[in-house]
Amino acid sequence: MAKIIPFRGILYNPAKVSGDDVIAPPYDVITSEYRDVLYQKSPCNIVRIDFGKQMSGDTDSSNKYTRARDFFQQWIREGILVRDEKPAFYAYEIDYSLYGENKTLRGILAMVKIEELGKGVYPHEATHSKPKADRLNLMRSCLANISPIYSLYNSPEKITSMILDGIEEAPYISAHDAAGAVHKLYRISEESKIDSIMKDLSDKAVFIADGHHRYEVAMEFKREMGEGPWEYVLMFLANMSDAGITILPTHRMVKGIKREDVLGRLEPDFAIQTCGLECDIVERLSHEGKNTFGLYLGSNEKWYILKYKGTDLEDVPSVLRSLDVVVLHELIIKKDLGIIDVAYEMDIAESIKRVRKGDFDAVFFLNPTGVDDVERVALSGLRMPPKSTYFYPKLLTGMVINKFIVDE
Known part of the structure; x- marks a missing residue:
């Protein structure tokens, strides 16, 4: 110790x-x-x-x-x-x-x-x-x-x-x-x-x-x-x-994707719902709970709510498999969409603004990592992806x- x-x-x-x-x-x-x-x-x-x-x-x-x-x-x-x-x-x-x-x-x-x-x-x-x-x-x-x-x-x-x-x-x-x-x-x-x-x-x-x-x-x-x-x-x-x-979440702004293909690629792994931009995305994700993500594509005035079906990631260590940031990085960003250009933003309004300006194609929002997750992952000798936590x-x-x- x-x-x-x-x-x-x-x-x-x-x-x-x-x-x-x-x-x-x-x-x-x-x-x-x-x-x-x-x-x-x-x-x-x-x-x-x-x-x-x-x-x-x-x-x-x-x-x-x-x-x-x-x-x-x-x-x-x-x-x-x-x-x-x-x-x-x-x-x-x-x-x-x-x-x-x-x-x-x-x-x-x-x-x-x-x-x-x-x-x-x-x-x-x-x-x-x-x-x-x-x-x-x-x-x-x-x-x-x-x-x-x-x-x-x-x-x-x-x-x-x-x-x-x-x-x-x-x-x-x-x-x-x-x-x-x-x-x-x-x-x-x-x-x-x-x-x-x-x-x-x-x-x-x-x-x-x-x-x-x-x-x-x-x-x-x-x-x-x-x-x-x-x-x-x-x-x-x-x-x-x-x-x-x-702990606050750090949202992921991405580019290099075809917006018209995104939902089709995500559907096998996620149940997808929509809500208007007037929806409080922080409150909605908190209400929906673990393994739920928000997606803004910029081409219309609505959120997509992505609920993970738990159908993949068997190759990821079990201690990491249920973490939102791991599902986002390993499944959505790497496997489903093949994204390599990722930037990080704390502020929801600023990330939406960057997508609307054309700096990025989309932004994914997530719930914060839990304090107990920090202890569990650290003691396992593994590490979460970068920017998993913002204390x-x-x-x-x-x-x-x-x-x-x-x-x-």
């Missing part, structure tokens, strides 16, 4: 800065335009470290990574960033709204010992190849984990969850994200609570929810450096037995930083 320990976090000093001014979204969802907005918010916004701008005169010795290191060191010297005096776990709470329902996600920020995947720490989905040099260069320059990996564990006893539920003091720092969710951070430094959390998590597997690439970068850095504090990586850990975890809301960067300190 994974080893999880407290650490002396580096935090923004709320006496000198406001969380709303200095905290930022994850680097991989920040556009260049929004990065400019974050730069203007504060000269101490974490984006200057985590996702700094390239400059025209950059060289091997002066670039966005050296500037990130310099900002990091300067803000520590100036007391903008402060290091806790003793190890702690950090409670991270997000109050958010989804489809008119108010929800709360709670978890802890902790250090998790880096292990080979499948040995206490488990991936759950395949990832697209992605340049990792950027994150590795940042880690080399700053000697720190700037942003956490979002991970899950399963503790029906809810020992840690009860500790988090019992927090009553004001947050150490808080910030709002672009959707209006409130992100709050609390320090857990009492030895009795630290001991209880470590005992609760000592026999638990850890499942990477969001941040597979960051974990792989941390593994590579550990291989480079050998023994030392970089043998641990910063993670947010949420209990799968709690109610606040949300919402995204964690913000800058709530806590872990700096590698040698011989403390």
Whole structure:
């Protein structure tokens, strides 16, 4: 099982800065335009470290990574960033709204010992190849984990969850994200609570929810450096037995098909119904349940509702066979339609717009993957297709930083 320990976090000093001014979204969802907005918010916004701008005169010795290191060191010297005096776990709470329902996600920020995947720490989905040099260069320059990996564990006893539920003091720092969710951070430094959390998590597997690439970068850095504090990586850990975890679906936009042939090719494997575009496709798919998909072809103003008959996929491992994303990829996209050009979109209206513009021929909509499916597939040693899960809301960067300190 994974080893999880407290650490002396580096935090923004709320006496000198406001969380709303200095905290930022994850680097991989920040556009260049929004990065400019974050730069203007504060000269101490974490984006200057985590996702700094390239400059025209950059060289091997002066670039966005050296500037990130310099900002990091300067803000520590100036007391903008402060290091806790003793190890702690950090409670991270997000109050958010989804489809008119108010929800709360709670978890802890902790250090998790880096292990080979499948040995206490488990991936759950395949990832697209992605340049990792950027994150590795940042880690080399700053000697720190700037942003956490979002991970899950399963503790029906809810020992840690009860500790988090019992927090009553004001947050150490808080910030709002672009959707209006409130992100709050609390320090857990009492030895009795630290001991209880470590005992609760000592026999638990850890499942990477969001941040597979960051974990792989941390593994590579550990291989480079050998023994030392970089043998641990910063993670947010949420209990799968709690109610606040949300997974959203990522819809598939496709091209390279003949629209007039699509329904005929799908009919052997799917019962097909129609409804007008005024139909709430999210509600309809949720009502229809597992292995139901929405299809928009753009040529008329209606949805096609596809209900899988369960007649194929015997060659797919049983643990994957019932997953919506697997039925969509292995049966609809590969076998029935032979599609090779797939793009991903969270927003339903935007995906419809792209089809109407002619960028894509069709879009398939699906229900979200279940949290229990993540655990089941991960423990089997298999992986779901890319973009099978979108954990919402995204964690913000800058709530806590872990700096590698040698011989403390």
